[in-house]
Amino acid sequence: MKTAIKASGASHRMSAEDRREQVLKAAMAEFAIHGLDGTSTEAIAERAGISQPYIFRLWPNKKDLFLATVDACFDRFEAVLKKTAEGRSDAEIGAQLQAVGHDPSGHPHLTGPGARLHAMGHAYMRLLAKPEAPLMQMQAYAACWDDDVRRLVRDRWNRLRTLVSELSGVEGRELSEFFARGMLLNVAACMHLPATGDPARWAHEVLGFA
């Protein structure tokens, strides 16, 4: 009964590695909404287009799948930051900078470390446009009551901080304020504070920029 071939899954017989990636994507969508405890492996399997027992062939248990999902999340995040840092001298980015208008006090924002950091902030906002991105982050933080989750999140968070510091050349308090703004954008995105996905409006309404 019911010939399956569900959802996004091109159905049959792919390499385990590809399958893992596919399942991770499905897992992220489900975990982002229902969290570690609230997500059923059945729902993940259905979304990935495979049977539920097969998940336990790819990962030993649900928590390990959650950990892998969080890990992949940070991976994707780091990749975006690196790519942004590489293309940081593009004219396009300079234009976007001025559109958002983030330099009220005497920082040298259109060049140097501040500019790089600002470009990264902008890239982060674009990343938050996917609705599961901020939710998944919240779920990761919320799941920090579990020791293993907390260890992973702390490690990746520290890696992220040093990565941003190295890529931008910014340190200390200014760096912390960057992450602080990011966290505020997170909760704003969860709340759908900007009905539109336009990052410029986010900056205006949420961060209170002029």
Next chain:
Amino acid sequence: MKTAIKASGASHRMSAEDRREQVLKAAMAEFAIHGLDGTSTEAIAERAGISQPYIFRLWPNKKDLFLATVDACFDRFEAVLKKTAEGRSDAEIGAQLQAVGHDPSGHPHLTGPGARLHAMGHAYMRLLAKPEAPLMQMQAYAACWDDDVRRLVRDRWNRLRTLVSELSGVEGRELSEFFARGMLLNVAACMHLPATGDPARWAHEVLGFA
């Protein structure tokens, strides 16, 4: 069989209003850890020292209980802010201000709006010392995929913003940066970034203050 009398509950026959408050407290502890979907009403009931079916006499369903819990959370938060604003001229607060050391650039921080805002920030840090406080917030934001939750959280968030603005006299960008720092402290608290509960160290390590 099994004479019960569980946990914190002085067992028998209290007014429905008191009982609701007691259950809300238990619900916050459980929801903070396992989230809306992951928390069982059984666990809440056991913690509150009542039978599980009675929860559904006090609230029509689990989600409404979650909403009430989030609401109570914001209530408590607002109360703390108001109390802090009332006692803002205490000498003790002035001392704490300098201990944290939040005035690197020329803001007039030891008096006026900045001082009031800073006192509130400090009160917030003390509030985060209870481990369920930041987790519960994350769970509330994460549960924003649900329309009703999102509506509630958005409303209370806006109320909070205007309340802080009125109490402190701060507006716009500076106000947003206050909330941004708060959100960063939230995730730091979830991650147990400061192993100690000492707010001064939080400020130093997480916010990057000198």
Next chain:
DNA sequence: GATGTTATTGAGTAATCAGTCACATGAGGA
């Protein structure tokens, strides 16, 4: 002490859960 209200529970139900196990299916090498 009868009457009505309010707090509270035991016993259930249908559904869903994570995880197991035996088995099927296909591709590639010999």
Next chain:
DNA sequence: TCCTCATGTGACTGATTACTCAATAACATC
């Protein structure tokens, strides 16, 4: 052709889930 090994599933289990319902014990009021 047969063998091997990785990919994949159907059927199952024991536990847990939110939620219902009928019943009762404690209170108040006259």
